[in-house]
Amino acid sequence: MAIFDPVVRESTPSIIAGKLRTAIGRGQIPAGSQLVETELARELGVSRGPLREAMQRLTQEGLLISIRNRGIFVITMTEEEVRDMYVARTAVERAAAELILAKNGGKAVAAQLSRVVKAMKKAADKTDLDAMSEADMDYHSTLVSAAESPRLTRIHNTLLTETRMCLTALEQRYPDPHTRVGEHQAIADALARGDQDLVGTLLIRHMDDALERLTGGGHSEPAATA
Structure with missing residues (x-):
């Protein structure tokens, strides 16, 4: 044996x-x-x-x-494809959060996410936008990986690459990096409380805001947010 x-x-x-x-x-x-x-x-x-x-x-x-x-x-991505990509990302990340909460609650994962948020805050304090963007991506990757679903992770990796492509091509920047820090911490806090509805609401709001800034949305300087 x-x-x-x-x-x-x-x-x-x-x-x-x-x-x-x-x-x-x-x-x-x-x-x-x-x-x-x-x-x-x-x-x-x-x-x-x-x-x-x-x-x-x-x-x-x-x-x-x-x-x-x-x-x-x-590939090159049209605005319609960018919108479709964010629809898919929202669905994947909400599904990941639901799996996390169903398996063993969200406290341990929320602690991991909070550590990433601390890295985001340090980058924001230094106005290091590249480090901020990397930490932002790491946050969302950590969330989906914690669901321990190979298929969700595989899909999400492709979606994050497409997100990076959009941000890089448009040379996006955060208008206020600390605002983004707060958004990510709020999602982690809701996960720690086990509030699935609030996690979903915050993820949708976060993605909608990112999409609006990425595609223009009336802002003079779109923001680089994952």
Whole structure:
């Protein structure tokens, strides 16, 4: 009888896909760019086989698009697609919160989120907008990961990459970073109290506000918020 389960190592295509996903999200590979296999394989130090598999994964996720007789390109997002993306994010994050509360309550997860909020506050105090944005993304990633649903996490990773793409492309900035800190802490506090309805309401409000700022919404300077 075996004592240990086999060690599961991340596959090379998975690692490559992760690197490409991050580069796309951060704007290092801009929207609309064509991916050239030979150049990417050389830069990543990998063969073209696992690279193609990684690119196929991102195509299935919707981050890349294959155009016949032309090649593979990073997607560009219309305003309608951005709105649809936020609808999906709201649904995923609310579902994650419901799972967390149904399994073992939200206090432990809320404590994790509060630690991320502290990092957000430090970044806000220093007006470090890049660190603020990273902490913002980390907050939402932590929330969904805590639900321990592989499918929700997989979907959410793609949605966060699309969010990063939008923010990077439009060079968004927070008009008042401390306001965003308060919003995130309020969600964590509602989760700690086990108030599922309030968590849902706050998440919807948070996403609606982010979408409004991202798409213009009458603001002179849209805000970078996840």
